[in-house]
Amino acid sequence: LHLTIVKNDEEMSQAAAELVLGQLAQRPNSVLGLATGGTPIGMYRQLCRNKADLSKATTFNLDEYYALPRHHPQSFFQFMKEHVYNPLTPLSYDIPNGEAANVEQECTRYETAIGRAGGIDLQVLGVGRNGHIGFNEPGTSFSSRTRLVALKRETVEDNARFFGDVGLVPTQAITMGIGTILEAKAILLLVSGTVKEEALYQLLYGDISPEVPVTALRLHPAVRVIADEEAASLLQ
Ligand code: F6R
Numbered sequence: 001l002h003l004t005i006v007k008n009d010e011e012m013s014q015a016a017a018e019l020v021l022g023q024l025a026q027r028p029n030s031v032l033g034l035a036t037g038g039t040p041i042g043m044y045r046q047l048c049r050n051k052a053d054l055s056k057a058t059t060f061n062l063d064e065y066y067a068l069p070r071h072h073p074q075s076f077f078q079f080m081k082e083h084v085y086n087p088l089t090p091l092s093y094d095i096p097n098g099e100a101a102n103v104e105q106e107c108t109r110y111e112t113a114i115g116r117a118g119g120i121d122l123q124v125l126g127v128g129r130n131g132h133i134g135f136n137e138p139g140t141s142f143s144s145r146t147r148l149v150a151l152k153r154e155t156v157e158d159n160a161r162f163f164g165d166v167g168l169v170p171t172q173a174i175t176m177g178i179g180t181i182l183e184a185k186a187i188l189l190l191v192s193g194t195v196k197e198e199a200l201y202q203l204l205y206g207d208i209s210p211e212v213p214v215t216a217l218r219l220h221p222a223v224r225v226i227a228d229e230e231a232a233s234l235l236q
Helices: 009-026 041-049 076-088 103-116 153-163 178-182 194-205 213-219
Strands: 002-006 031-034 058-061 063-065 092-094 122-125 147-150 172-175 186-191 223-228
Touching: 002 009, 009 041, 009 122, 009 186, 009 223, 041 076, 058 076, 058 103, 063 076, 076 092, 092 103, 103 147, 103 172, 178 213, 186 194, 186 213, 194 213, 194 223, 213 223
Parallel strands: 002 223, 031 058, 031 122, 058 092, 122 186, 186 223
Antiparallel strands: 063 172, 147 172
């Protein structure tokens, strides 16, 4: 695990964008695994500013809320349209369909699509306050695959800022599993803000345990972590 600590969210976003641009320069037809949420927004802005060329690239997202209509402004599909699909027009993109009538079939379809694309070259991750990656909450098996999950109370509360009211936040999602994530050839984890300090501390010094899903990354041979000073405040 390679850790870089930078000053703030802006520097984190710049460093992250440089890594993604490097990946695309090396392999224009890269398969990128992408995240939503507050953390990667600055990185997507930087990619737009730098006119990142995704014209040969394929993207897959980590997760999508379950039973939230795709056209809902807070669906991850809409987030991706705004930050990536519209401005950067990847050759192809895929995201779990949270409206699928047959969820199990949708999860199998998603895993198969990732496999057909040749697997993920670079997976971008954020981390939840409780250590979740994707929507793999504490207690998730490290061999888990794409499936329907229930969100923990703290995750629903953290995401209430996007919905305005905690009662409007979906309580289920379709997410890649930890096993799916660990199959990515390389992983880039972004950690920003004081609220993430415990998760980053656990990643570096905690036991490797399903109780803190992000610790699974210590089992992967090619992980880069870019954290800002606020997130790193427990480290010295
Ligand atoms: C998003 C995702 C989540 C977020 C995490 C942190 O696709 O899978 O694991 O990365 O909840 O969210 P933010 O960045 O909003 O703090």
